[in-house]
Amino acid sequence: MGAQAVGLLQELGYTDVRHYQGGLAEWLEAKTSTASAGPETVPTAHGHAGAGQAVATRRIGSLPRVGLPGRVSRIAYALADQSVSRLFRLWLEVVVACGVIYWLLGALSFGALRSAEGPIPAGVSSGISGLLSAVYFSAVTATSVGYGDIVPVGLARVVAIAEGGAGLILFGCLVSKFVSRRQEQLLGETHRIAFEDRLGRVRTNLHLVRTELQETARLCEGRAEPPPQALARVESASMIFVGELHAVHDLLYRPERTPGETELEALLAGVVSVFREFTELMACAQLKPGDRTPAFAASLRTMTRLAREICGDCVPREFAPALKTWMDQIQRLAGEVEQI
């Protein structure tokens, strides 16, 4: 495909065209492999290499690449893409893991935790209840409540600070999820309504154009010269048609949402019938190229160009064969209109 593009560009007269053979795949691969070899593996430390990489590839060259703030924001973006349940599980994992760390530190006689009034009794700090109070302290830290009945000492202070920061970020992500949920629902609803509106408009306008052309054809019947108002009507109808053809084209090739196949089939059938009216009308009214106004000629050109781009072979997804039949008809009729 790259080679194909190079060929096309050369045919167009570009003299110095080269082809980067590896393509985007090789480029991205090299990017992520250098990233995971470097110090930017922080997301992996949390077991979310996939999410981290997704964010990294999505924003190549735009994310800050250096320093702790850059890395933290990268992790935060990765976290923001996770689901609520996953975030909550991650938060619980952090709490339990840190609890075990405090307990281990205590058991290895680093004296990790002590009660605020004095040292936790020796038996408590290493046994099962020691583990429980370590997890309790961990939860109090991660929620940033910090009662202060148990305080960290020594190495445990470093872990506590890190846990507090992580807990805060995770909690923030979780809360923002809940807040944005309703907003996303509303946005989706708005998109849906706008989309259905658009489909409806295209349908109605195709119908209007068709009836308009039929009316005009009736005006022309039995006359050698088409009456002047007929020309004006055909012209305006063709302009509306070009607009709708644009919309159909977008629905096919730039779908923000995918309309159903029956929906698309109805639209394409509408386009075909309008094109038929056009060919018949042009034959009856004998609109010669010389008689056309510049605007009408322009809309005829756009019409045929757009119609030629609607073809069964270049649809980006699998369509029902019925759609292809309509598309082929559109192609053929566009050719006829072009030749008149």
Added chain:
Amino acid sequence: MPVKIGPSGAEARGAACDDGDMGVGAAAAVDSISRSELDEILGAVHAGRVTLVDVLSPESYAAAHIDGAINLPVADVVARAGQLIPDRSRPIVVYCGGPT
């Protein structure tokens, strides 16, 4: 003039790149460059002396592209190349999804 859409139009529209049928231009000798050469050229791309062209779909371009590249899908090359790259003697580097 109608936009040229060859038999490989379906691939050209999507992000996929490994089309067996190469269509136009496959027979012509293509001057290709390696990754290290691209690294050297990138400086010139950012300085605006070389045009780097992403021939994948706009969706793919939005998801990921090499920094400094412009998007010109294969299907649009004939229609829009003149408008995007007016200077025909300008050095151009083209890339797509993978090694095709």
